[in-house]
Amino acid sequence: MINVICKDKNKQINIYNIIKIFQGEEEITFSKKIKGRGLDIDIGVIDEIGSVKIYKDGNLVKENYINNTEYNYSKGKLIVNTLYEALSEYFKYEADYGTLTGIRPVKLVRTYIKKGYNLNQLKKILNKRYYLSNKKTEELFYIAQKESQLINSDKISIYVNIPFCPSKCKYCNFVSFINREDEIEKYIEYLKKDLMENFRLINRYNLEVESIYIGGGTPSILNNSLMEELLSYIKANILDFKEFTFEAGRTDTLTEEKLEIMARYGVNRISINPQSFNQDTLFNLNRYQDLSELERYFKLCKNKNISINSDLILGLPGENFLDIKSSLDKLIELNPDNITLHTLSIKNNSGISKEKLMSEEELLDSYNYAKSKLKSKNYQPYYLYRQKDIVENLDNIGYSKLNKESLYNMNMIEESQTVISAGLGSVTKIVGNTGIKRIPYNKSFKDYYHKYIYVNQNKEEYLKKILEEE
Numbered sequence: 001m002i003n004v005i006c007k008d009k010n011k012q013i014n015i016y017n018i019i020k021i022f023q024g025e026e027e028i029t030f031s032k033k034i035k036g037r038g039l040d041i042d043i044g045v046i047d048e049i050g051s052v053k054i055y056k057d058g059n060l061v062k063e064n065y066i067n068n069t070e071y072n073y074s075k076g077k078l079i080v081n082t083l084y085e086a087l088s089e090y091f092k093y094e095a096d097y098g099t100l101t102g103i104r105p106v107k108l109v110r111t112y113i114k115k116g117y118n119l120n121q122l123k124k125i126l127n128k129r130y131y132l133s134n135k136k137t138e139e140l141f142y143i144a145q146k147e148s149q150l151i152n153s154d155k156i157s158i159y160v161n162i163p164f165c166p167s168k169c170k171y172c173n174f175v176s177f178i179n180r181e182d183e184i185e186k187y188i189e190y191l192k193k194d195l196m197e198n199f200r201l202i203n204r205y206n207l208e209v210e211s212i213y214i215g216g217g218t219p220s221i222l223n224n225s226l227m228e229e230l231l232s233y234i235k236a237n238i239l240d241f242k243e244f245t246f247e248a249g250r251t252d253t254l255t256e257e258k259l260e261i262m263a264r265y266g267v268n269r270i271s272i273n274p275q276s277f278n279q280d281t282l283f284n285l286n287r288y289q290d291l292s293e294l295e296r297y298f299k300l301c302k303n304k305n306i307s308i309n310s311d312l313i314l315g316l317p318g319e320n321f322l323d324i325k326s327s328l329d330k331l332i333e334l335n336p337d338n339i340t341l342h343t344l345s346i347k348n349n350s351g352i353s354k355e356k357l358m359s360e361e362e363l364l365d366s367y368n369y370a371k372s373k374l375k376s377k378n379y380q381p382y383y384l385y386r387q388k389d390i391v392e393n394l395d396n397i398g399y400s401k402l403n404k405e406s407l408y409n410m411n412m413i414e415e416s417q418t419v420i421s422a423g424l425g426s427v428t429k430i431v432g433n434t435g436i437k438r439i440p441y442n443k444s445f446k447d448y449y450h451k452y453i454y455v456n457q458n459k460e461e462y463l464k465k466i467l468e469e470e
Helices: 009-022 075-091 105-114 119-130 134-150 181-204 224-237 256-264 279-284 291-303 321-334 360-376 407-414 445-469
Strands: 002-006 028-031 039-046 049-056 059-067 156-162 209-216 243-249 269-272 307-314 338-343 380-385 396-400 418-422 427-432 435-440
Touching (some): 002 009, 009 039, 039 075, 105 119, 105 134, 105 380, 105 407, 134 380, 134 407, 156 407, 181 224, 181 418, 181 445, 209 407, 224 256, 243 407, 269 291, 291 321, 338 360, 427 445, 435 445
Parallel strands (some): 002 028, 002 039, 156 209, 209 243, 243 269, 269 307, 307 338
Antiparallel strands (some): 039 049, 338 396, 418 427
16 A cells, blocks of 8 residues: 655645556555555655655655756646656656656647657657656657648548447446347437437538548447448438548458448448457457458458458456467458557456456567567557556557558547537537537437437537637
């Protein structure tokens, strides 16, 4: 257990996040005094000097101070940096991401690039302010430059949510409903009404759609008739776009007929996500799909000129370096246009046991092997994000072949483009010059059916306001 003493309660979440970098498994408590058992960390700011004292079983073992007159940090930044330095020296560990704990580190780098910083300048300032390693700065800089070439903030994306799944994967925390086939037909009926309100909004304000993304859930759970009903409705109302993605996810919900329907109505990108090529691993995660079907569906997609993205998750319970190596090698052999490497993120409500996870060293070896292997096969990183509770303080990275990058993925992660959403549990993000407005839908069927119209009125109100400001 780690006990923290800090008078400023508003800084507790920042302190908690920094300690988790070094001691992810330890329970962290906050109190008003030193307990003298385990680690006590006394944090404060006196006369512009940040102070951190670390006690082990009541004995002072480490202290660190930063004089803020040299840096002019905010109080929160001063506390974070003083604490990071003290813990880094005490545990003899330097995190690649330093003090950065947010999910969009590339966004920070893009901000500096817009100000005219080159790579060498970035290395200096990010190491000084955030303790980022030079290696990580180089990676973020490369991705930021790639994104800057492709992102168009003047256009918008559309997200459509299908919140149904054949089973609930243990690692997943998205809003989804299992064994609710009785609700799907009614849901599509109301989703079309919801979409029509959004189409009217898009037309009224002359918004130009760049990408459409149908996600979930597992959208390919729709039967042929409902899939054609939905896709034909979207295609009839959005005539021009660059990218149309359908998140199929699992082979157990796919058929050749469904792929034909997708191609007929303009879908040009699909996600088929094995996550692992170890059938036992998938079974233990409640993800029931036949991996032997992958090759057939990959060929069918390519014959229909549908670009393929596939996900793998590093660090799944019961797996080791050889499992990850085998999965990645098999996936590369299938030759998808995009491969996204996810590092396992353990949510509080997940059914994943931490006892069965691979060691830190083995996971880092797997992570570095996967990145090196992909680059050797001409896959280049083009977007990156992190998650809360991600294992070993790592990240998720999307790789693609040249000119096969997903526009929606980049814009969604970087929040560089307005995303108009439709469907239960989805969130519209209206991006303006002064900030981002999130407008969520309700997460129950009853509330969604009765209140979607009010959500769309809210969208129009804020969209009109932002467009007038611009």
